[in-house]
Amino acid sequence: MITKLKVYNDIKQYALTGKLAQAYLFLSPDKFTNAELLLALSKLLLCKNGSACGVCEHCAKINAGTHPDVLVFPKDKNFVVDDASKIYDTVQVKPMLSNKKIYIINGIDNATEQAQNKLLKIIEEPPQNVIFLISANTEEKVLSTILSRVFKHHVEKFDEDVLKMTLNGVEKQTANIAISFGDGYLGKTLELASNANFIEYYKNMKNLICNLKKSEQIPYFSGYFSKDKTCFEESLKILNDFFRDVLMIKIDQQQEVKNKDLQFEFLNLSAEYSIQALTKIIENLTQIKKKLDSNVNLTVLADNLLFDILEVKFLCK
Numbered sequence: 383m384i385t386k387l388k389v390y391n392d393i394k395q396y397a398l399t400g401k402l403a404q405a406y407l408f409l410s411p412d413k414f415t416n417a418e419l420l421l422a423l424s425k426l427l428l429c430k431n432g433s434a435c436g437v438c439e440h441c442a443k444i445n446a447g448t449h450p451d452v453l454v455f456p457k458d459k460n461f462v463v464d465d466a467s468k469i470y471d472t473v474q475v476k477p478m479l480s481n482k483k484i485y486i487i488n489g490i491d492n493a494t495e496q497a498q499n500k501l502l503k504i505i506e507e508p509p510q511n512v513i514f515l516i517s518a519n520t521e522e523k524v525l526s527t528i529l530s531r532v533f534k535h536h537v538e539k540f541d542e543d544v545l546k547m548t549l550n551g552v553e554k555q556t557a558n559i560a561i562s563f564g565d566g567y568l569g570k571t572l573e574l575a576s577n578a579n580f581i582e583y584y585k586n587m588k589n590l591i592c593n594l595k596k597s598e599q600i601p602y603f604s605g606y607f608s609k610d611k612t613c614f615e616e617s618l619k620i621l622n623d624f625f626r627d628v629l630m631i632k633i634d635q636q637q638e639v640k641n642k643d644l645q646f647e648f649l650n651l652s653a654e655y656s657i658q659a660l661t662k663i664i665e666n667l668t669q670i671k672k673k674l675d676s677n678v679n680l681t682v683l684a685d686n687l688l689f690d691i692l693e694v695k696f697l698c699k
């Protein structure tokens with residue numbers, strides 16, 4: 383999947399045309415994508431077949447984490463001065479199996495200033511055959527001196543089709559839900575696809591938004607939220623997205639609908655709610671989210687939330 387990314391193919395192009403730089407910084411909020419991208423690139427750059435083939439001597443060793451010329455950092459959770467020292471001590475040593483030596487550094491934005499400064503000294507004047515592949519979730523916590531020494535690439539999100547292919551084998555509804563809420567991030571999508579709780583919350587919220595019609599039903603639907611705070615928070619997020627989708631249909635912005643699977647249900651709902659009601663409900667959901675952060679009784683909060691939805695729907699006819 384990674385090989386479909388534009389950023390991967392850009393680097394491939396640089397390598398083919400001999401325009402490879404010595405230090406790159408890749409930016410994506412998705413840690414998983416970053417880590418996979420750096421590994422894929424290291425394979426691409428050392429592969430005997432020039433394609434990250436996965437089977438040649440170099441690719442196989444990188445896959446197994448045993449390639450002597452591909453060094454992955456941090457060794458522990460975050461990149462620390464010790465990691466930078468290890469790089470400093472080994473950077474002059476010639477590669478053993480290939481003509482390049484690759485340092486992979488995941489999450490440089492989590493490193494302390496000290497560790498980054500130590501790394502900076504190395505990337506200022508690296509030996510000829512050394513390449514640094516560095517990643518970060520955001521560039522805000524990366525020292526400007528480092529930023530000025532690297533070629534920066536933003537990692538784009540994945541297309542829906544690519545994500546669908548990745549989730550091939552996952553039950554269809556689960557895959558669709560994960561893709562809708564994964565925001566185009568591979569790691570987040572995979573995580574959601576295997577998160578049975580989230581799938582349950584989604585189904586509950588779908589049932590709620592389609593069937594909540596009168597106040598007698600409130601105690602029943604309220605139970606969907608009150609299991610615990612995480613359940614409440616996640617359910618609230620999903621419900622918020624659903625109402626937003628209904629609003630998008632109501633104002634003829636179908637292309638903005640996130641949960642395409644529910645388009646038919648949302649179309650029916652859009653006839654039941656006015657634009658004003660939908661806007662007000664979305665506002666209320668944001669307020670509820672704030673209240674959730676201060677310790678309140680979850681059942682009471684859920685009751686209020688559902689009562690408000692019915693009331694607003696009725697008042698803003």
Ligand SMILES: [Zn+2]
Pocket residue numbers: 425428429430431432433434435436437438439440441442
């Ligand atoms: Zn290979």
